Structures are given as structure tokens and as C-alpha cells.
Amino acid sequence: MNKFAKQLLPFCSLIFVFSLWTFLVPHEFLTTTNLTNVLSRSSVNMMMAVGMTFVIITGGIDLSVGTMMGMCGMMGALVMLLLGGASWADVAAGTHISLSFGAVAGGILAGVGCGAFCGWVNGMLITRLRLAPFIVTLGAMSIFRGVSLLVNNGKPFTVSAFTQLDSGRLLGIPVSVVLLAAVLVVMGFVLKYTRFGRYTFAIGSNVDTAFHAGVNVRRLLVSVYAVTGALTGLAAMITTSRASSAQPTAGLALELDIIAAVIIGGCSPSGGRGTLTGTIIGTLLIGVLRNGLTLCGISTNWQLVAIGLIIILAVAADQMATRRER
Amino acid sequence: MNTETYALRMERISKAFGAVQALSQVTFQVRPATVHALCGENGAGKSTLMKVLAGVYQPDAGEIHVGGQRRVFATPGDSLAAGISMLYQELDLAEHMTVFENVFLGRELMSSIPWKVDRTAMIAKTRALCKQYGFEIDPESLISSLTPGQCQIAELLKALMREARIIVMDEPTSSLSESEATRLFQIVRELRGRGLSIIYISHRMDEVMDLADDISILRDGAVVHSDRARNLDIGKIVKHMVGRELADFYPPRSVSPGPVYVEVSGLGTAEGIADIGFEIRRGEVVGMAGLVGAGRTETARALFGVQPLLTGDIRLGGRRVALRNPADAIRNGVALLTEDRKRTGLCTQLPCSWNLMLPNYERTGMKHVLRRSHEQALCLEYGAKTRTKWSEPDAPMSSLSGGNQQKVLIARWLLADAEFIIFDEPTRGIDVGAKREIYGLINELAARGKAILMISSELPELFGVCDRLLVMRRGRLVGRLNVSQTTPEEVMHLAAV
Numbered sequence: 001m002n003k004f005a006k007q008l009l010p011f012c013s014l015i016f017v018f019s020l021w022t023f024l025v026p027h028e029f030l031t032t033t034n035l036t037n038v039l040s041r042s043s044v045n046m047m048m049a050v051g052m053t054f055v056i057i058t059g060g061i062d063l064s065v066g067t068m069m070g071m072c073g074m075m076g077a078l079v080m081l082l083l084g085g086a087s088w089a090d091v092a093a094g095t096h097i098s099l100s101f102g103a104v105a106g107g108i109l110a111g112v113g114c115g116a117f118c119g120w121v122n123g124m125l126i127t128r129l130r131l132a133p134f135i136v137t138l139g140a141m142s143i144f145r146g147v148s149l150l151v152n153n154g155k156p157f158t159v160s161a162f163t164q165l166d167s168g169r170l171l172g173i174p175v176s177v178v179l180l181a182a183v184l185v186v187m188g189f190v191l192k193y194t195r196f197g198r199y200t201f202a203i204g205s206n207v208d209t210a211f212h213a214g215v216n217v218r219r220l221l222v223s224v225y226a227v228t229g230a231l232t233g234l235a236a237m238i239t240t241s242r243a244s245s246a247q248p249t250a251g252l253a254l255e256l257d258i259i260a261a262v263i264i265g266g267c268s269p270s271g272g273r274g275t276l277t278g279t280i281i282g283t284l285l286i287g288v289l290r291n292g293l294t295l296c297g298i299s300t301n302w303q304l305v306a307i308g309l310i311i312i313l314a315v316a317a318d319q320m321a322t323r324r325e326r
Numbered sequence: 327m328n329t330e331t332y333a334l335r336m337e338r339i340s341k342a343f344g345a346v347q348a349l350s351q352v353t354f355q356v357r358p359a360t361v362h363a364l365c366g367e368n369g370a371g372k373s374t375l376m377k378v379l380a381g382v383y384q385p386d387a388g389e390i391h392v393g394g395q396r397r398v399f400a401t402p403g404d405s406l407a408a409g410i411s412m413l414y415q416e417l418d419l420a421e422h423m424t425v426f427e428n429v430f431l432g433r434e435l436m437s438s439i440p441w442k443v444d445r446t447a448m449i450a451k452t453r454a455l456c457k458q459y460g461f462e463i464d465p466e467s468l469i470s471s472l473t474p475g476q477c478q479i480a481e482l483l484k485a486l487m488r489e490a491r492i493i494v495m496d497e498p499t500s501s502l503s504e505s506e507a508t509r510l511f512q513i514v515r516e517l518r519g520r521g522l523s524i525i526y527i528s529h530r531m532d533e534v535m536d537l538a539d540d541i542s543i544l545r546d547g548a549v550v551h552s553d554r555a556r557n558l559d560i561g562k563i564v565k566h567m568v569g570r571e572l573a574d575f576y577p578p579r580s581v582s583p584g585p586v587y588v589e590v591s592g593l594g595t596a597e598g599i600a601d602i603g604f605e606i607r608r609g610e611v612v613g614m615a616g617l618v619g620a621g622r623t624e625t626a627r628a629l630f631g632v633q634p635l636l637t638g639d640i641r642l643g644g645r646r647v648a649l650r651n652p653a654d655a656i657r658n659g660v661a662l663l664t665e666d667r668k669r670t671g672l673c674t675q676l677p678c679s680w681n682l683m684l685p686n687y688e689r690t691g692m693k694h695v696l697r698r699s700h701e702q703a704l705c706l707e708y709g710a711k712t713r714t715k716w717s718e719p720d721a722p723m724s725s726l727s728g729g730n731q732q733k734v735l736i737a738r739w740l741l742a743d744a745e746f747i748i749f750d751e752p753t754r755g756i757d758v759g760a761k762r763e764i765y766g767l768i769n770e771l772a773a774r775g776k777a778i779l780m781i782s783s784e785l786p787e788l789f790g791v792c793d794r795l796l797v798m799r800r801g802r803l804v805g806r807l808n809v810s811q812t813t814p815e816e817v818m819h820l821a822a823v
Contacts, residue, residue, distance in 0.1 A: 193695060193696050193698075194694055194695055194696060195687040195688075195692060195693065195694060195695075195696065196694070198680055198683070198684070198687070198696070201673070201676055201680065202673050202676065202680070202684055205673035205674070205675050205676050206669075206670075206672065206673045206674070208669055208670045209669075209670055209671055209672055209673050209684075210673070210684070211632075211651075211652060211670075212630075212632070212652050212662065212664055212670045212671070213652065213656075213684040213685040213738070214651075214652045214653035214655070214656040214657075214684075214685045215653070215684070215685075216651075216653055272673065272675050272676065273675060
């Protein structure tokens with residue numbers, strides 16, 4: 001099976017699932033509203049999956065993206081409200097605060113910065129203390145959720161005036177779509193056409209070789225985790241804007257969907273292999289799948305079972321293809 | 327001759343992978359109680375033939391007879407059951423388990439209590455087997471605590487416990503020290519004395535001549551010659567292997583050393599080397615001899631910034647340099663071709679071109695953004711310079727033979743244009759033809775005024791390629807010799823005593 005055929009498998013699965021829902025629930029599934037809804041939900045996941053693609057290509061994993069998203073949303077919203085002139089009492093009570101452009105921009109930056117910082121800390125712990133990414137991000141996962149619940153005693157921050165990343169348009173295109181497109185173009189370029197991208201692959205393929213060839217492994221890994229954090233922060237702010245509030249429980253079990261999307265898209269869990277195209281298809285596949293299952297009236301509990309099975313199937317199919325290659 | 331007189335008879339074996347005919351009509355016969363050497367360049371079909379014998383590959387045509395009986399090996403299990411055992415280059419042992427646990431892995435002896443293994447019986451049986459063959463190894467020691475030589479003994483125990491009659495050894499001495507290798511040869515003779523047949527694969531001709539009773543030579547998937555060892559000599563074997571005479575195996579050296587470039591003094595690291603001091607002139611090839619574990623690789627690691635210095639300093643071109651990591655070393659014009667290609671040299675699953683470019687983006691003007699056409703051109707140019715055989719520069723590294731992989735790594739450092747190049751075992755596990763080309767490349771680099779340090783465990787190649795020799799023993803430099811004024815015996819004496 002060549003490179004092209006490997007890309008083909010997730011793509012065909014996407015077409016298959018799409019056709020399946022078109023056949024089973026045509027009136028609900030094949031509407032503009034529904035498809036737009038799927039795309040907008042997937043776009044947030046896709047942004048985070050882009051970072052995760054880099055992490056997994058280096059042979060690492062980031063389990064903390066789901067809860068990080070919750071925390072970044074809380075932090076960004078809090079900063080936004082405070083910059084908007086709200087008192088602590090207003091913030092806690094959830095009174096409507098009108099927000100200046102500066103407050104919104106400051107809040108978004110705070111959310112992104114919070115993510116970047118969290119990712120940076122993850123990266124530093126992994127590289128300086130030489131801990132397994134799995135362990136560090138598992139711990140971080142718990143810490144981030146704890147912090148987001150502590151900030152406002154488990155209550156959300158209401159930012160009803162923060163609509164810019166939801167209904168805002170740039171040349172008639174939703175701002176969130178523009179942001180996602182920018183992220184895909186920039187990161188796609190970085191992965192394929194820069195030294196940084198090559199180093200990312202080299203580290204995932206053989207970290208000792210990369211080190212002996214003069215690659216600054218630590219710095220690169222820290223950057224990869226920080227970028228993943230920043231993208232998670234941006235995704236968090238988009239979600240916050242859509243919900244008009246930051247929920248401390250946002251991003252619950254989201255890491256599952258993100259990692260699943262990346263793996264289904266053909267990234268090797270052991271590192272050194274993966275593409276952004278694959279990740280885009282993987283994210284869409286999971287989005288369409290979940291949407292259709294919901295439309296068919298299947299509970300989220302069963303959806304979890306389905307997603308889990310698909311991850312295992314995807315990896316198994318990939319392994320079989322790789323083995324046949326040898 | 328009657329088939330029954332052979333321990334193993336592989337008859338007219340053919341095997342193709344796609345369009346590539348890996349084996350064509352190979353007939354290979356092993357007499358009982360002999361050592362049969364299998365020679366051939368990398369890619370000649372040795373490992374394919376052995377994988378057919380191991381039941382890993384199914385032949386397209388041909389028959390296998392063991393002890394006169396026709397056998398079909400559908401799985402590796404069938405081959406094991408027929409009494410055939412393989413000792414691969416990369417040993418196949420569970421590191422965190424003990425010797426006896428490995429020996430009985432998957433076929434544990436059970437005690438009368440259900441589900442409980444009988445440790446005492448397994449240890450006793452292993453010990454008895456050790457005694458029978460005179461192996462000095464503790465059945466209860468952990469594999470991870472053993473030397474490479476002892477690990478091989480553990481592998482042999484595994485084979486013997488399964489009552490193997492035919493043992494295949496693939497490059498068994500490549501990771502062994504000189505004394506361990508000598509011990510292995512004794513063991514091989516001992517096994518032969520007890521009626522076992524050994525198929526011995528090695529690139530080291532002196533070993534082959536020393537051990538083998540019979541020799542078969544493969545070239546391009548066919549047996550080109552098979553004869554008693556006494557009728558052959560190294561020259562004839564090499565001729566059959568490459569299909570041409572290798573009149574001057576080592577390129578002629580015409581040294582005109584320039585000014586001193588590398589000055590090392592009082593070098594010591596936490597890895598057990600101390601007080602290492604030497605100089606290398608431009609255009610000079612200095613060899614480093616010593617037993618495995620003498621501190622040669624550790625010295626290379628210190629010179630390349632992998633291991634921080636505790637004492638001493640390094641001067642390049644008269645300027646003192648601080649090398650805190652390989653990146654520093656590369657920036658200062660130092661290159662290291664590491665000893666363990668797979669572990670520290672290659673990114674196997676990535677394209678050759680990416681491997682070649684890895685340390686070179688900055689100096690080829692691709693500090694951030696790549697230029698694909700420039701990159702392709704560089705890879706083609708340096709691939710040609712090293713005579714690397716690849717289908718295209720973007721072919722995966724795993725599709726290349728060992729020798730060609732090594733050439734890509736040399737191309738990597740050629741492109742880096744380092745002034746001081748360290749070659750650590752540059753010809754380990756690669757075939758004769760590629761070896762010769764690598765010697766040529768080293769020679770060429772020296773002619774261009776580079777300072778070269780070459781670490782090797784093969785004395786003939788040190789004598790053939792180098793101008794001067796450094797000898798190491800137990801972390802110290804114990805000898806500085808001129809190649810023209812010394813002998814291999816003197817070097818061995820310095821290294822071993």
C-alpha cells in the first residue's frame with residue numbers, strides 16, 4: 001500500500017459515513033443548517049488536532065488538551081471581564097458587561113497565552129525532567145480541570161457581549177473559519193516546507209539520531225507542546241464566544257476525539273509519520289459520525305463506544321497495511 | 327551424492343519479491359558436523375535464503391530436506407521443530423528476564439502445582455547444559471547485565487535446549503570484543519564436535535577461513551561457487567563475491583600531512599575515559615584501536631559534545647572550542663559517523679534525502695524554509711559522490727541495504743563539509759564492495775585536507791587505511807604508533823595486556 005492509498009482509507013471512510021447518513025436520515029442530515037453546524041463544531045476540534053498532529057509525529061501525546069481548553073476559556077473570559085471594567089461581584093453574579101474592543105482582544109490574547117504557557121510547562125517537564133509525555137499530560141489534565149473549577153467555584157463566566165468569534169465576519173466569512181484556514185495553511189506549510197517540520201519528523205522517527213545530527217531536541221519539543229497549547233487556547237476562545245460563556249467543564253473528554261481524529265488520519269502513534277490532510281479528514285470523519293449518530297437518536301453513551309471502536313479499527317487497519325508492506 | 331548424507335539440503339530454491347528475483351535456483355547443502363560459511367555481498371540473497379530456511383518466507387519453488395527428509399516450513403515454528411535455530415545479528419532476548427527464563431521462554435517446565443512454573447528444575451537444566459558445553463554463565467543473571475558475548479551464549483543455550491541440529495549464525499562477532507570472539511570460535515568448534523552443523527554468515531574473511539569446513543558464495547541471488555574451504559583462499563572468495571579482482575583492496579595512501587588541526591589534551595569524562603591526549607594533522611587519517619569497552623566510542627562522544635568533559639580541552643585549528651552538544655560540534659566543523667547506525671544514525675522510516683539533509687539545513691541556506699529543488703539537487707550530487715544506490719533520493723531509508731545506508735550517512739557529513747571527521751566503526755556489517763568504496767571516500771577526504779579519526783575493531787582495515795594508530799585500553803591511551811613501523815601483533819598486545 002503506497003502513501004496515496006493510505007490517505008485514501010480515511011477519505012473513503014468519510015465518504016462512506018457521509019453516504020450512510022444521507023441514506024438513513026436524509027431530511028435531517030443533508031440540510032445547510034446541519035452541515036454548517038457539523039463544520040463549525042469540527043473547526044474547533046480541527047484547530048486543536050493540528051497541534052496534536054505535531055505532538056504525535058514527535059512520538060509524544062498530549063492528554064491535557066481537553067481540560068486545557070476548559071481552563072483557557074475560563075482565564076480568557078475572566079481577563080476579558082476584568083478589562084471590561086467588571087468588579088469581582090459582577091463577575092461572580094454573571095451580570096451583563098459590555099466589552100470594548102480592547103477588552104475582547106485582551107481576553108483572546110489571555111486565552112491563547114494561557115494555552116501557550118500551559119503547553120510550554122508541559123514541554124519543559126517532559127524535556128527537562130525527562131518524564132514520559134503520557135504521564136506529564138495526564139497529571140496536567142487533572143490540574144487544569146481543577147483550576148478551571150476553582151476559579152469561579154465551579155460556575156461559568158458569562159461573557160454575553162463576546163460575540164466577535166461567533167458571528168463576526170471578515171469579508172463575509174465567519175471569523176472562526178478564517179482563523180482555522182490561517183492555522184491550517186501556516187501549520188501545513190511549517191510541517192511540509194520548513195526545517196522545523198523536518199526536525200519534528202526526525203525526532204519522532206529516531207530521537208537519538210536527531211540529537212546526534214545536531215537537532216536541539218528539547219527546544220523543538222517545548223515549541224511543539226507550546227504551539228499545541230496556543231491553538232487549544234484559540235479554540236477555547238472560539239467555543240467561549242459561541243456559548244457566550246466560559247464553562248469550567250468545557251472540553252470534557254475532548255482529548256479522545258482529538259487524538260482519535262489524528263490517529264484515524266494516519267499519524268503513527270509511535271511517531272515519525274503523519275499528515276495534516278489526514279488530520280483534517282479524520283476530524284471531519286469523527287464530526288460527521290457523531291452528528292449522524294445523534295440524528296439517528298443514538299445516545300452519546302453509545303457514541304463513545306463507537307468512537308473507541310473506530311480508533312482501534314483505524315490503528316489495526318494501518319498496522320496491517322504497514323505489515324504487508326514489509 | 328545421496329541426499330541422506332547431508333544434514334540440510336536446500337534444492338533449487340527460488341524466491342521473487344515483485345519484479346526482483348531475490349533467489350534463483352539456489353542449491354545449498356550442509357554436511358553433518360561441519361561449519362559451512364555463507365559468503366556474499368549485502369543484497370546477494372544470504373538473508374533471504376536464511377529466512378526461507380527459518381520459515382519466514384515461503385519459496386516460490388524448490389525443496390528443503392533436513393536429515394534426508396523433505397520438509398515444508400509454513401511458519402517459523404515448523405523450522406524450529408525440525409531442529410533449525412537462528413542467531414540473528416540483533417539478538418532476540420527479553421532483557422529484563424533471566425538467562426534461564428529466556429532459555430525456557432514459551433516452553434516453561436511446570437511444577438505439580440497448577441499454573442506454577444518449576445524454577446528449580448529450569449535452573450538445574452540450564453546449569454547442566456552450561457556444564458555440558460563448558461559455558462561460564464549464571465542461569466539466574468539478568469540478560470541486561472550480560473556482555474554481548476554472554477548474550478550470545480544465552481541464545482545458544484536456547485537453541486541447544488530445543489535440541490537444534492542446525493544453527494545459523496548471522497554476523498555473530500559484529501558486536502563482540504576480540505577475546506569474546508575467540509571464545510565464540512571455540513564454542514562453534516565444540517558444537518561441531520558434537521555433531522551439530524553450523525551455517526556461518528560473516529563479512530570477516532579471516533574468521534571464515536579460520537572456522538569453515540565448507541564455503542558457499544552467493545552473488546545476485548545465485549550460488550556462484552561452493553567448495554571445501556581448503557580449496558579456497560580470501561582472494562578467491564572475494565573474487566567470487568564481487569565477480570572481479572580486488573587487486574588493491576585498500577586505496578594507496580600518499581600522505582602529505584598539513585598543519586596540526588586537532589589538539590586534544592587531558593580529556594576525561596564521566597564515562598570512564600581519562601587523560602586522553604593526541605593531535606591530528608590536516609590530511610591525516612589516525613586510527614584508534616582497542617578492545618570493545620576500551621573507551622574508544624566514549625572518546626568520540628566526548629569529542630562530538632555528546633558527553634560533557636570533566637577535564638581537558640579540545641582545540642581545533644589552534645582555537646579552543648567548548649562543545650556542549652552535537653549542534654555545537656557540527657557548528658565547529660566536527661562530524662561523527664556513529665558506531666550504531668540504527669540507533670543513532672538513521673531515521674529508518676524517513677526518506678533518504680531527509681536523512682542526508684538532517685544536520686545541513688542551516689549551512690545550505692535553508693535555516694527556516696526548505697527549497698525542494700535545491701535539496702533534491704544536493705542529494706543527487708552527494709548521492710553520486712558516495713555512489714549511493716537508491717531508486718530516488720526520496721525513497722525510504724529502510725529500502726536501502728546496510729552499505730548504502732552507511733553511504734547516505736557519509737554523504738550527510740560530506741555535505742556538512744566538516745574539517746574534523748570521526749568515523750566510528752564505519753564498515754561494520756557492510757559488504758566487501760561497499761567497504762572498499764568507504765575506504766576510498768575516507769582517503770579522498772584526507773586528500774582534501776580534513777583531519778580524520780577512524781575507530782575500528784578490524785586491525786587489517788586500520789593498517790590499510792590509517793597513517794598513525796592510537797591504542798586504547800581501559801579508558802586510557804596506551805599507545806601512539808606509526809603504521810609503517812608497527813605490526814598488528816604489537817597493537818593487539820598493547821590493547822589487550
